[in-house]
Amino acid sequence: MSFTRRRTLALATATVLSLVSLSACGTSSDGSESDSGGKVKLDVNGQPPKTQAFERTLFDKHVKQFEKANPDIDIVPHEGFMDPKTFNAKLAGGKLEDVFYVYFTDTRSLIEKKQAADITDAVKDMPHRDDIQDPLMKIFQDDEGRQYGLPTSNYSMGLVYNRALFEKAGLDPDKAPKTWADVRKAAKKIAALGDNTVGYADFSKNNQGGWHYTAELYSRGGKIATQSGGKWKAAFNTPEGKATFQDLYDMRWKDNSMGSKQLLQVEDVQRMMGSGKLGMYVSAADNITVIAKQFGGKYEDYALAPVPDAKGTLLGGEGYMINPKASPEKIKAGVKWIQWRYLNPELIEKNVADYAKAKLPVGIPMPMVPDVFEGSVREQVEQVKKENANMPTGNYQAFMDSAPEVPGVIEPPRAQEVYAILDSAMQSVLTKKDTDIDALLDDAEKKVNAIYSGS
């Protein structure tokens, strides 16, 4: 064989191999493959990463326990949660898990686009179905009340504050600001400590400013949008909407209590809080863990109070939905898994004990004890949490006590597009001293109505 021929043959082989390996990349290994051996193979995400050793071991233990109790179901766990940036690519490429994690923010759009399976029939006889708070179940329903997923934990916004800074500024750390006027006064005192200390911080980047404006408006009893005759319309160009911006403007420019650096997003604010340079910001309880774990804060320094004015609070949370291409058997198995793993008071009680034994935080109003139940089940879960608490629960008592009374309000429709518009207005308030709040609200209202009239 001549050298040229050998070379040609080698090259041809290499090319064929490359093509084979390329085509192998596209081979689906997703859950849409037929189930084998009479078992339903169920790909699920939500497995904690290896860096969270305890949580992962617990998850894997649960998988084994579930499979033992349900020998006809084979759980294939996958690391990770919902990433809106890769969701569509996974769906298009057939790589989306059968049971996938989702934020409350995304459910409406996924239901509208039929990107989640209808599980109405499968949840009818689900254990503890009626113990779950109805407003949370509604987040996973369409206009006709069909169910497309299940909530597994929720949060509502409160006011996170630094008790140590309160003390330093001569404020009583056991008396959190109750109104926005109180927040303004406290922020001024904290900022007066100097050394780049910020009294109150807010987000204003990557749509998070719009999201926070919404939370602050809800706390005053305002609304972003209202529905009439089946059509949505902007509803924030009101005295409450103006007061929300006006207070922020006054704190930023008149009191100089919000610092000079703006265009902040959640990590920036958490970092400021962890380093003891920030007094207050509006957030959910889960932020306390992040501040302590990632940004060096001490749990005992942080407290959570109800949102100022407390006329309403933005609801958020997470849950699980099922792949729209899943077979009826998979849907049934998926619902079984979600209920057993996340909506199971008995398992939650065991988790609380396991967390306490491992000296992991118990007592912060956040997952692993999801606040999705109501009635006696909620009381039972809260009692177990109280008994095992290793966190300064007194720091969150005011928030917990007010929780049943502050009405939870969900996000407006087409939330991200609306947030983008309000983000820009928020930036103007926080970065432009000569901004015109009325003009900002008029402009934002016009743009939001354009979005709703196009839908």
Add this chain to the structure above:
Amino acid sequence: MSMSLKTSPRPVAAPPLPPAPQRRRAARRRALREHMTAYGFLCAAVVIFALFSWWPIIRNVLLGFQEVNFATGNTWVGADNFEKLFNDPLFLTAWKNTGLFTLYALLLGFAVPFLTAVLLNEFRHARAYFRILVYLPVMLPPVVVALMWKWFYDPGPGLLNEILRTLHLPTSAWLDSSSTSLISLVIVSTWANMGTTTLIYLAALQTIPGELYEAAELDGANVWQRLRHVTVPQTRFVLLVLLLLQIVATMQVFTEPYVMTGGGPEDSTVTVMFLVYRYAFVYNDFGTASALSLLLLIVLGAFSALYLRLTRASKE
């Protein structure tokens, strides 16, 4: 006398030539055999390009005219996505910001590297050291550069304002003001990318024969005149090509606004690519995102065509 028989080679009759088409086919077969390896290499490249470059471009064009739903399938919507784009108040803002960014980036990102190259070319000592120094930022990952500059730009304790304060000069809000945010991003982009451009200019400068400068000097030309009448005309082609490449690159600016400003304040740094990203990955509207990418592709295509024409003209 014996006669040696000298035999001359008997003329051999040449075999009859095959007809012309057969001859051509045979030649083609021979050429194919000879070029088999080249075709093999070409085949792999064509497949890779087709899969990862051409097909995505074609698919992007198709998606631009569809409502995209990866679960239920796409539906053709004609020019609806374009209509939606034209009704989006951010559409014109994004193009205006992109145009301004490109303009500033050219003014700054074109002049600064050129002058740096001229300066480096004049150095007699430590030339390599300075070259490395200028090139160093290129080696930093773009996101690291953006995050680093975010701290420099902090209007409170940020490095730049600290320097200005030390010099008793007025400070700036940098990224936190809609009037300075875009130019602040251009400074970052120029700092991060000027290394490569400077080296290309430097290479071009070094091809200019020294005699030209000597002649100019003898004629009494000063530094500015030498730059204007010798350096610029001699490097005109490189300058033009880099100008076009820079237009194509800067019009796709995304990392800086995404990491540093999120498009703010007040949409002053929303660029076309940033808007494409927002449509695709925040609003999950891949159809409109594709339509906008298509418009950008057409604009960039025009500049690329000009670039190709220029380079081809220079070869001829």
